[in-house]
Amino acid sequence: MFNILIITHGNLCEELKASVEFILDNKMNRKIFTISIDENSRDFETYSNKIANCLIESKYNIIFTDMFGGTPSNISLPYFKKNEIEIISGVNLPMLLKASTLENNDNFEEAVKIIVNSCKENIIVAGELDIT
Numbered sequence: 496m497f498n499i500l501i502i503t504h505g506n507l508c509e510e511l512k513a514s515v516e517f518i519l520d521n522k523m524n525r526k527i528f529t530i531s532i533d534e535n536s537r538d539f540e541t542y543s544n545k546i547a548n549c550l551i552e553s554k555y556n557i558i559f560t561d562m563f564g565g566t567p568s569n570i571s572l573p574y575f576k577k578n579e580i581e582i583i584s585g586v587n588l589p590m591l592l593k594a595s596t597l598e599n600n601d602n603f604e605e606a607v608k609i610i611v612n613s614c615k616e617n618i619i620v621a622g623e624l625d626i627t
Contacts, residue, residue, distance in 0.1 A: 497557055499525050499556070499591070500527075500528045501527065501529045503561040504566065506531050507561060509531060511587075512591075514591075515527065524595065524598065526553070530545050543573075550580060563584035563585070581607050583610065593613040
């Protein structure tokens, strides 16, 4: 139904992808692409070409970025296309696991909501738990 593109500063995207693949061990329902933003390169045209090449693989895509307002987010925003290409900032492992294992369905918007809600539910503060 959709592919995943992870764009982050440095190699975080590569490590997140590797972690998803390690945990799921070939039980993924998605293709995952990554783009690392190199601190020494400000060639945004090259990054834009890489993004475009990843997005042609599927009509529906979710771009995950590390933080809103950073370079990964800023270079991906022009690709936002309602109901086809969504951008979610604050990428983390739980959201990628949820995105990678969602069953294929016809409702892209619902899939995005499920992923975001799953991520929020996985933010746990140990001090708020009754674990004494």
